[in-house]
Amino acid sequence: MFILEACVFAVIFIGFFGIIFKQNVIMKILAMDVMSTGAIAYYIVVAARGGIFAPIQGEIVGRAYADPVPQAVILTGIVIGFSIQALMLVGVMKLARNNPTLEAKEIERSNTPWM
Template sequence: MEILLPFMIGILFAVGLYFMLHRHLFKLILGLILFGLATNLFLFVVGGITRSSIAIIPETEEVATEPYADPVPQALLLTAIVIGFGIQAFAIVLVRRVYQTLKSNNLDELNSTDKT
């Protein structure tokens, strides 16, 4: 099972980047979301996966019983998920606004500021 995760992360990164390079606005959003998911999953896996045990110290003991899962990557992950969620929500509203204002969902047409 664990051997599958790196491949899954790789595929998520690749698909996210591919969608971002696409010229359709909706696929840009999909790309952003998938890329965010890939980074989160990477952070989770690279911190080390441990089965079955958590880092809560029992009342009778001084330290948690080994082996336990490292709680730091999980804390980082939670923060990263929340931040990613906020930015993705903003991006979705922005894309909707772009579509309303420019009446186009083709990213190639977003070049009026580059012409002088």
Template sequence: MLEAFVFATIFCGFFGIILKKNLMMKIISMDVMSTGVIAYYVLIASRNGLFTPIFSNNNNNNGAYADPVPQAVILTAIVIGFSIQALMLVSVMKLARDNPTLETSEIEKNNTP
């Protein structure tokens, strides 16, 4: 059931990128899709019965530790997604100075020679 919600989030973001004409809505849709992909990765990486790799004096779980590499990959994906989103927002701000609207068809019509 949770996988269905994650896939619905990914598809909503994907179809938002394809169908929306406003650049801000495309950026928000890309962020929604990125969040869905990260949530799917976390859903797949999580397994029951695994402990965090923190060492203590009373270790009785016989080495059933969770792998910390997926956590590092997810953190890296979040940071890269944030920086790409910031770059796209700056690009839209620059486009907004020259164009009165953020609709892609209007921008193409204004910038066609």
């Protein structure tokens, strides 16, 4: 279990450092998606326990049932992450119309007013 958690944290850190160090805006969006996927995977790793059953019809006495609320939270997080990524890609499309490059430093340099 420790190795799986370490791999998930590695994915989160790869996404985090991708956001910081990549200069291309598309690569920053992809790194943000990788970090979001790592966070969801960590939630799944923590929630995965043996001996817990899905709450389906029929009552069995003496069994531990999984709480369905965290599943709904994860599904909501996935949908919100997808919509945010789509919105960011639309913003990149608008940036691409006005700028010949998608490098963050060049976009900042061309859109900064001179004082």
